[in-house]
Amino acid sequence: MSTTVSCxxxxxxxxxxxxxxxxxxxxxxxxxxxLGAWASDAYRIEDSGPADDEDEGVGGAERPQDER
Numbered sequence: 001m002s003t004t005v006s007c008x009x010x011x012x013x014x015x016x017x018x019x020x021x022x023x024x025x026x027x028x029x030x031x032x033x034x035l036g037a038w039a040s041d042a043y044r045i046e047d048s049g050p051a052d053d054e055d056e057g058v059g060g061a062e063r064p065q066d067e068r
Contacts, residue, residue, distance in 0.1 A: 009033050 002017030007026040014026035025031040037043055 002015045002019065004013050005016045005024060006012070007014045007030050008024060009030035010026060012026045014020060014023070016023050020026075022028055022031045025034065
């Protein structure tokens, strides 16, 4: 069973189902516009500040101390 949704780019009604190869977009054009927006950093997630583990090394291991 397929559902009709609005294309996230142009807002035209489009089928959201296996028969639509570009879902959730209505066309390849809208899909490429969205890809270009991601590639040019038009979509951003707000940074909430430094993560708690930034003082730790890769994989959570502590950084070796410089012995002098």
